[in-house]
Amino acid sequence: RKEVEQDPGPFNVPEGATVAFNCTYSNSASQSFFWYRQDCRKEPKLLMSVYSSGNEDGRFTAQLNRASQYISLLIRDSKLSDSATYLCVVIWTTGNQFYFGTGTSLTVIP
Amino acid sequence: GAVVSQHPSWVICKSGTSVKIECRSLDFQATTMFWYRQFPKQSLMLMATSNEGSKATYEQGVEKDKFLINHASLTLSTLTVTSAHPEDSSFYICSARDGGGSSYNSPLHFGNGTRLTVT
Numbered sequence: 505r506k507e508v509e510q511d512p513g514p515f516n517v518p519e520g521a522t523v524a525f526n527c528t529y530s531n532s533a534s535q536s537f538f539w540y541r542q543d544c545r546k547e548p549k550l551l552m553s554v555y556s557s558g559n560e561d562g563r564f565t566a567q568l569n570r571a572s573q574y575i576s577l578l579i580r581d582s583k584l585s586d587s588a589t590y591l592c593v594v595i596w597t598t599g600n601q602f603y604f605g606t607g608t609s610l611t612v613i614p
Numbered sequence: 615g616a617v618v619s620q621h622p623s624w625v626i627c628k629s630g631t632s633v634k635i636e637c638r639s640l641d642f643q644a645t646t647m648f649w650y651r652q653f654p655k656q657s658l659m660l661m662a663t664s665n666e667g668s669k670a671t672y673e674q675g676v677e678k679d680k681f682l683i684n685h686a687s688l689t690l691s692t693l694t695v696t697s698a699h700p701e702d703s704s705f706y707i708c709s710a711r712d713g714g715g716s717s718y719n720s721p722l723h724f725g726n727g728t729r730l731t732v733t
Binding site for chain 1: 620657658660705707719720721722723724725726727729
């Protein structure tokens with residue numbers, strides 16, 4: 505089993521739609537969680553950290569479910585500019601062991 | 615915020631030549647940096663973990679003699695692709711964490727990547 509598994513996608517949604525991605529992790533000792541956004545031919549950029557209590561940043565909401573070992577990213581009112589690949593990153597308690605999901609491709613359609 | 619700078623952004627070289635890519639942490643010290651490779655429409659693949667003052671740790675299947683890593687200071691790691699061939703053409707990205715990995719909540723910061731084309 506992979507350390508981190510992510511929804512395969514691709515997701516093609518109309519503008520204004522709400523879309524959610526999940527990412528499951530295998531190591532219960534995982535400590536830190538992040539969502540990154542990667543545009544085509546660019547490096548990943550931090551979108552948001554994921555906190556235990558869940559957190560929101562504008563149209564983006566991140567949640568962590570430790571019992572079921574998954575994190576989620578919810579995007580409300582999708583914009584064309586949200587089109588990108590979204591990567592989840594899980595860091596283990598040792599601090600330098602981290603794992604990426606394979607990424608979920610999102611295309612927001614006019 | 616923490617910034618990681620990577621240079622060059624793109625390079626075209628002939629088969630058989632070597633290419634050096636630099637990764638610098640601009641406003642923090644990084645005892646550990648990470649090197650990745652990404653082929654088109656594929657996910658990031660960790661190649662190696664660069665450790666300041668010691669040998670790099672390579673992932674399975676990555677040739678250490680082909681991909682030479684040097685982490686001579688707390689702010690600079692270099693990746694040298696030796697005797698490059700067309701199949702080495704890829705997008706190479708480095709990353710580092712502020713705090714040297716000791717802070718669990720520190721995210722990874724990525725360099726802007728280097729697009730290598732070997733002809």
